[in-house]
Amino acid sequence: MKLYYMPQELLNELRGNFQHYLHYYRENDKNGLLQELSRYGNLKESKIECEDFSLEMTTSISNGKTAYNESDLANIKIMYTHLKDKLSLIAAADEKLWDGMSHSCFWDYVQFREAKQLKSDKEKDVSNAYILAVKKNGIRRARAMHCLSRLWWAGYYTYDEENTGNPYELTEFYFSNAVPSRMLLMASRNFTANRHICIGLLRSLKKRYERGEDSLERYHVETAFTYLNGIGGATSLDFLDSYEIESLVDDVMNQKYGVL
Template sequence: MTKLRAKVCTPQFLQTFKEKFDSEYYQLYKDRDRQAIEKLFASPAVYESNRVFFDFTPLIVKGNENFGIRNAKNIYSAFKDLTLTQASTEEFWFTMLNTYYLDYIFESMKANDKPEILKNMMFMGTTRAFFIQHLARAWWIGYRTYDESHQLNPWWLLDFMGTSDIHGKAYSLFASTFTNNKKIGLGIIEGVMLSQDHFKNIQYTYAYVDKYFNALGGVKILDVLTREQVRDMTVKLLEDVWTGEYPINAKDRKHIFLEQ
C-alpha cells in the first residue's frame, strides 16, 4: 500500500486565497494551469500533517453511475480515522482537494467552469457547509450513513438513500442541527425505507420529515430519543400522512406520494 501524508494550509493562506480567487486564481483553473496551481500550493503555508492515509482513492465526477454513493464510501473509508473536529476543518478539505484531488477539479470543470460553481466545490462557506464542499461532502455523507451495527453491510442505508440525488437528500436531511446526532439521521432514513410502499425516495420526502422533526424539536429534546424511536416516529408520521390523519397540502402530497 502507498503511504501518503495529508496536507493542510494555514487559515491565513485560505483567507488570502478566497480574497484573490476572483481576480487572480480563478483564471488558473479555467486555463487548467496545473503547474501554476501546484506552485501556488507549494507555499510554506501549505504543509504535510502527521495524518497518514493509504492507497489514494480518487473522487468520481458527476455523470458516472452511482458516483455519489461511491464517493461517500471511498472517501469515508480512506479517512475513517478523522475526528469530527478534523473533519470539520475547511483548511484540510480545501488543501486536499487542491493537491491530491486536482484532477477531480479539472474533470468536473468540463461540465461547468463558472466561478461560483468552483467556489462551491472548494470552499465550505457558511450555510450547510459540510454538504457543499465536494470532498468534505463525500466524507460526511459516508459518516452520517455508515451503520456500524449492521455487520453484514454497514452501507445498507446509504445504498437505499443514495439510489438517486444523494447530495440533495443529504443537503435536506443532514444540515439540520438535530441530525448532528447520528442516530437521528439513521433512524429517519430507515423510517423512510420502511415506508417506501407509499412514499418516494426523493429529497422532498426527507425535507418533509426533517421539517416535522424540526418543529418537534421546539417542544421535545430530540437527543433523548433512541434511533429505534426516531425510526418508528418517522414510520408513524408517514403512515398518518398517507391515511389522512396528519394534514398535508396538495403540493407536498404530489411530490412525496407514489402514484396510486
C-alpha cells in the same frame, strides 16, 4: 497517504485575490498555482495518515445531461471507508483540511466532478469548486456543498454500524440519486448533527419503501425532517436512540400517508 491542509495565510490570499489565480483552475495547472502561492507559504502536512486511495471518475448520460449518480455513491463509500476512523468530527468540520485536499491529492477529482463550474463565467463558481464557501453559507451548508467534504459527511450521516451485513445500506437507499441536493436537504436541519437521528429516520423511510412506497420522494424526507424539527423543541431527540427515532417517524408517516 498523507493528508494536507491549507494554512490560513494561503486561504486568506485565495479568498482575497481569487481573480488573480482564476486561470490556474481553468487551465488545470495545479503546479503553477502552488508555485505562485508559495510566496505566501505552502500546504501543510497533517498528522492524518491513511491507506492510499483514489476516487472514481466516471459519468453516465441521463436525459442528455452528464450524470454523476453512480460515481458519487461509490465515492461516498470510498471516502468514508478510508477516513471514518481517521478523522475526528473537529477535523472533518475544518474547511482548511478539505481545501488542502482539493489542492493536493484530489485536485484531479475536483477538475472532473466540477467541470461545469470550472467553465463558468462566474468567478464564485470556480472558487466554490475548490474552496468551501463558508462565509456565504456557513460551515455546515458549505461542507455539504463541496464535492469532497460532502462525501465524508454523507457517509457519516448514513453509515449504520449496527447493520453488520451492509452498513452502507441506508447510504445506498438515500443517495441512490441526486447526491448534492439530498445532502443539502439533510444538512439543512440542526438535529442532523446527531447521526443516530439520521439513521433512525432513514430506517423508517426505507421500511416504507420496501413495503410498497413507489420511490423515495423529497416530500417524504421533508415530512419526516419537519416533524422531528418540530418536536425537537419539546423533546430532547439527543436522548433517544436510533430505534426510538425510527418509531417516531413510523408513526408520523403512517398518519400522513397511511399504513403500508
